[in-house]
Amino acid sequence: MFRHTLRAARPLARTSAVRAYATEASANRLRVNLVVPHQAYLKQVEATQVNLSSTEGDMGILAEHVPTIAQLKPGVIEIFSATEKPQKFFASGGFAIINPDSTLNINAVEAFALEDFDGEAVRRAIEDATRRTNTGSEEERVIAKIELETYEAIAAAVPK
């Protein structure tokens, strides 16, 4: 009976990884994959922190983050690295999946760098979408509301 207990206890003693709160002092890095259906923007890029905007709130993801699946809101994804300048992308939506091995997979439907957006076009689009939220059928209004959410997020993110 005791011999069995000893054998069962040994695997536990061998475990060295300890789940703790993610800290900035962590030696591990995040490995980030940012993909859209037609292109992979980032493949296994090492990052110290990634900021993104989820339906549950804004998140700052460090290495050893609790494994999570987060639904993205239209918003900026910011990737901080130890060696490079921070990269920013604006994604229309999608999912961010944080795995136990600190890989972060961001699957977006559409995403572009902030420089690719036209500020004037966004302003006009906001006016147009705002008008459309009050006219038309129920479905057209909801579609206009979704578009407005996206346009307003872009307006907040893109520098003038």
Added chain:
Amino acid sequence: MSFFWREAGLTYLQYANVSAKALRNVLKDQAKAVAIRREEQFAKVQVWKDGKQGDTRVIDASGNKLNL
């Protein structure tokens, strides 16, 4: 948590595509030209009857008025 679009009868897929289309709409010219092609979806419908090909009808759901 129930989303407003879900309550109005839209699916996540429809929501995601509306959002993506809105994003493509406000890109700068160069990026937009490449991106707008991703919206092109069309179907050519031909009805066959008695072994004969009927008229061709083009269904262009994206409304981008492609030249075919």
